Amino acid sequence: MTGFSFFSKEIMKFRSILILKVLVGLLLFEVGCTSPQSNSIAEVVVASDPLPSWNESSTKQQIIDFVTSTTTTGSPDFVPEADRIAVFDNDGTLWAEQPMYFQLIYAVDFIKKEASKHPDWQTQEPFKSVLSGDLSAVMKGGEKALLEMLMVSHAGMTTEEFGKSVNSWLQTATHPKTGKAYSQMIYQPMLELLEYLRANGYKTFIVSGGGIDFLRVFAEKVYGIPPYQVIGSSIKAKYDVVEGQPIITKLPEINFIDDKEGKPIAIHLHIGKRPVFAAGNSDGDYAMLEYTSKGDGPRFGMIIHHTDSLREYAYDRDSPIGRLEKGLDNAPMFNWSIVDMKTDWKVIFPFD
Amino acid sequence: MTGFSFFSKEIMKFRSILILKVLVGLLLFEVGCTSPQSNSIAEVVVASDPLPSWNESSTKQQIIDFVTSTTTTGSPDFVPEADRIAVFDNDGTLWAEQPMYFQLIYAVDFIKKEASKHPDWQTQEPFKSVLSGDLSAVMKGGEKALLEMLMVSHAGMTTEEFGKSVNSWLQTATHPKTGKAYSQMIYQPMLELLEYLRANGYKTFIVSGGGIDFLRVFAEKVYGIPPYQVIGSSIKAKYDVVEGQPIITKLPEINFIDDKEGKPIAIHLHIGKRPVFAAGNSDGDYAMLEYTSKGDGPRFGMIIHHTDSLREYAYDRDSPIGRLEKGLDNAPMFNWSIVDMKTDWKVIFPFD
Numbered sequence: 001m002t003g004f005s006f007f008s009k010e011i012m013k014f015r016s017i018l019i020l021k022v023l024v025g026l027l028l029f030e031v032g033c034t035s036p037q038s039n040s041i042a043e044v045v046v047a048s049d050p051l052p053s054w055n056e057s058s059t060k061q062q063i064i065d066f067v068t069s070t071t072t073t074g075s076p077d078f079v080p081e082a083d084r085i086a087v088f089d090n091d092g093t094l095w096a097e098q099p100m101y102f103q104l105i106y107a108v109d110f111i112k113k114e115a116s117k118h119p120d121w122q123t124q125e126p127f128k129s130v131l132s133g134d135l136s137a138v139m140k141g142g143e144k145a146l147l148e149m150l151m152v153s154h155a156g157m158t159t160e161e162f163g164k165s166v167n168s169w170l171q172t173a174t175h176p177k178t179g180k181a182y183s184q185m186i187y188q189p190m191l192e193l194l195e196y197l198r199a200n201g202y203k204t205f206i207v208s209g210g211g212i213d214f215l216r217v218f219a220e221k222v223y224g225i226p227p228y229q230v231i232g233s234s235i236k237a238k239y240d241v242v243e244g245q246p247i248i249t250k251l252p253e254i255n256f257i258d259d260k261e262g263k264p265i266a267i268h269l270h271i272g273k274r275p276v277f278a279a280g281n282s283d284g285d286y287a288m289l290e291y292t293s294k295g296d297g298p299r300f301g302m303i304i305h306h307t308d309s310l311r312e313y314a315y316d317r318d319s320p321i322g323r324l325e326k327g328l329d330n331a332p333m334f335n336w337s338i339v340d341m342k343t344d345w346k347v348i349f350p351f352d
Numbered sequence: 353m354t355g356f357s358f359f360s361k362e363i364m365k366f367r368s369i370l371i372l373k374v375l376v377g378l379l380l381f382e383v384g385c386t387s388p389q390s391n392s393i394a395e396v397v398v399a400s401d402p403l404p405s406w407n408e409s410s411t412k413q414q415i416i417d418f419v420t421s422t423t424t425t426g427s428p429d430f431v432p433e434a435d436r437i438a439v440f441d442n443d444g445t446l447w448a449e450q451p452m453y454f455q456l457i458y459a460v461d462f463i464k465k466e467a468s469k470h471p472d473w474q475t476q477e478p479f480k481s482v483l484s485g486d487l488s489a490v491m492k493g494g495e496k497a498l499l500e501m502l503m504v505s506h507a508g509m510t511t512e513e514f515g516k517s518v519n520s521w522l523q524t525a526t527h528p529k530t531g532k533a534y535s536q537m538i539y540q541p542m543l544e545l546l547e548y549l550r551a552n553g554y555k556t557f558i559v560s561g562g563g564i565d566f567l568r569v570f571a572e573k574v575y576g577i578p579p580y581q582v583i584g585s586s587i588k589a590k591y592d593v594v595e596g597q598p599i600i601t602k603l604p605e606i607n608f609i610d611d612k613e614g615k616p617i618a619i620h621l622h623i624g625k626r627p628v629f630a631a632g633n634s635d636g637d638y639a640m641l642e643y644t645s646k647g648d649g650p651r652f653g654m655i656i657h658h659t660d661s662l663r664e665y666a667y668d669r670d671s672p673i674g675r676l677e678k679g680l681d682n683a684p685m686f687n688w689s690i691v692d693m694k695t696d697w698k699v700i701f702p703f704d
Contacts, residue, residue: 082578159620203580216624226434227624228555229580234621239613239639246643248620255621261591268511268600269586269607270622272568272579287591291598 050196053189053347060344062337063193066300070276071200077298079276081201086277087267087288088194090208090215090232092322093281093304094223096185098313099176100135101321103210104146106169108135110153127152147254150211155235155252159213162250166217180349183218187304188347190279194223202277207267208232209259209284213250231270233258263288279304282322289327293334301336303327308342311352402548405541405699412696414689415545418652422628423552429650431628433553438629439619439640440546442560442567442584444674445633445656446575448537450665451528452487453673455566456498458521460487462505479504499606502563507587507604511565514602518569532701535570539656540699542631546575554629559619560584561611561636565602583622585610615640631656634674641679645686653688655679660694663704 054060069077070084091097111121111130121127126145129137138145154162170183178185194204204225208215212232219225234255237248258266264287267275278285278292279302289301306315306322316324331338341348406412421429422436443449463473463482473479478497481489490497506514522535530537546556556577560567564584571577586607589600610618616639619627630637630644631654641653658667658674668676683690693700 082572085580205580212621212624220434228437228557228622230624237617237620239616239643241642244646246616246639246646248616264591264598264600265589268589269564270580272564272582287598290593291591294596294598 050199051189051192053192053345055344055346057340057344059337059339063196063300063302066277066298067196067200067202070298079298083273083276084197084200084202085205085271085273085275086197086202087205087207087271087275087279087292088190089280089282089285089288090206090210091281092306093279093285094186094190094194094206095182096175096187096312097322098306098315099321101210102182102185103214104149105173105182106166106214107149107153109169109173110165111149114152151235151252154211154213155250157250159237159248159250162213163217166214170218178349180351183222184349184351186222186349187345188350188352189345190304191223191350193279194225197277198224203229205229205231205267205271205275207258207263207288209257211235212258231258231266233262259284261287264291267291276300278302280327281306282324283326286326286330289334289336293336301331301334302339303331303336304339305341307340308345308348311348312341314342402551403541403544405544405697407696407698409692409696411689411691415548415652415654418629418650419548419552419554422650431650435625435628436549436552436554437557437623437625437627438549438554439557439559439623439627439631439644440542441632441634441637441640442558442562443633444658445631445637446538446542446546446558447534448527448539448664449674450658450667451673453562454534454537455562456501457525457534458518458566459501459505461521461525462517463501466504503587503604506563506565507602509602511589511600511602514565515569518566522570530701532703535574536701536703538574538701539697540702540704541697542656543575543702545631546577549629550576555581557581557583557619557623557627559610559615559640561609563587564610583610583618585614611636613639616643619643628652630654632679633658634676635678638678638682641686641688645688653683653686654691655683655688656691657693659692660697660700663700664693666694 051060051063069075070079072078088094091101095102108130111127115121115127115131118127121131126138126141126148129135129141130149138149157165170181173182174180175182175185197204204223206215206219206223206225206229208231210232212230212234215230215232216227219230220227236251236253236255238251240247240249256262256266260283263285267288274295275292276295276298277300278289280286280289281304289303293299293301303324305324305328306313308314315322316328327336328338339345403412403415421427422431424430440446443453447454460482463479467473467479467483470479473483478490478493478500481487481493482501490501509517522533526533527537549556556575558567558571558575558577558581560583562584564582564586567582567584568579571582572579588603588605588607590603592599592601608614608618615637619640626647627644628647628650629652630641632638632641633656637655641655645651645653655676657676657680658665660666667674668680679688680690691697
């Protein structure tokens, strides 16, 4: 049993408790009105609220109206099942991204773990600053420093070795603010949205600036999204047969950056259809949202707005991570739904 | 209604006729033996023969045994549905590739069609030879000539324009030997195999050296394989917004060649799981078959051997197109099934 199967069970447990709460509420109501449908409460719950962690706001209603109208036969907005493509950014949209992208925290932790094998890192930047914990000095190294950190922690190993290393990190590392495992820093309302879309014939894809191999370690278990529906940034790779065994080795060279204008290009390359539904949270998702919204017929664009400094983080226009400016300014023009995390979501993370 | 929906209907018709033939055979048999199951012949047909265009050979039995053992709960070879990934080469595996890759014929036809707009092509190679019909002179230009032909016919236009152009070509162009539309030069036994695998929870993917955008024009309608399960070679692309409309333009620069060692790398990038089943026909598929076969647990490798000079083409070790040498030599070592088109297949193309 992996840490993840434990985690999946915990999510199930959480959901059961949630459904139980709603059931109790309904039962109390039932006592007073002796409805003839009292035998099928469970079905009523499922049918009436596919998004239990969302408050009864206009955002929630917009989602339900869209899914209903695009999946009801005979509706003028009906979308055939083959075209029901929904794309989701990951960092800041499906899981948190503060105080730093989690993949970057993985790189930092990897460098610390491997430091004893690389004595030169003690004197060589950006590793020296990483090891002394001076992340502001690391950041001063700019893109070059980041790239060097990513390359030592992501390349020069087989895809299997990389997957094992990330998996082991996910099972032990914890978030500095909440103390949760990073794989529990996912947004419960978004998990419900993914499930709701899939239950209505939508295929859900991740289209992330994060690394494709990194994402795939947890996407299937945590989000129910199989690896072939995960798109991300990538480095080059090579194929060899060593002692009769085929291996794929990750090379220290950028293959594709799946951010900004890269997102529609990656969608075209990996999916080959324009999405009907897109969700993001930063200006890195702007082109993806624009590409989605400008298609013919019904389209849904969603921006997750980080407004909850207490339960999560509050940031937008001035944040170096997840900067959101153009998206906020132009949302009305595209009719994008802005999700206000503070008021739209009852719960942020599972188990909260 | 597109030409393809007409085509799909024709395939349906063809299948109905095929099932009818089998039914008539069974009925004649029934008359003589008055079996008690005579009320459920249709079900018997479906259950007993998922591959009606395959002769009753050991190859067919190997396929059925593999699918049965990997999908039967409790079987030691059981493969969970999430891992049932099947990959297929396209040229020479799902459709014909002689006398020349069909995509190259498309490029030739495109150059002829557009020639009036490019007077310089009359004197400039390789276009001059293409226009005069001297394909052996074109071939002498080697890779550079081929690349130039592909770039003028595949780049410098939007993805939508390219799709429309290929679609229109597929509806009018015909194969020089058979007179069939190219989209009818597909192998009926392989269509049945694709359907049989999908009916048993397998996800079917194309992993082709051919162009990804070219393949996607017909893969969904002809093979039932959606665009996000089509992997192929690609050229680079850029995203722009022109007069408020997002467009993706194909650029004259190679992005990825999905052939030989490129195939396992593309499988890792697009699918992210090692396949359980792989089918190819040339040494360009060797690495994909090797990568598949060397995984843990049950694996199926299939090589389509072109042995039927009468109904299709006969070629292997010495063919410049679809050369198959290493695959034939090492098939026993990997336990790959060699499909002998002449003896294993009752029918080659639909409608034959």
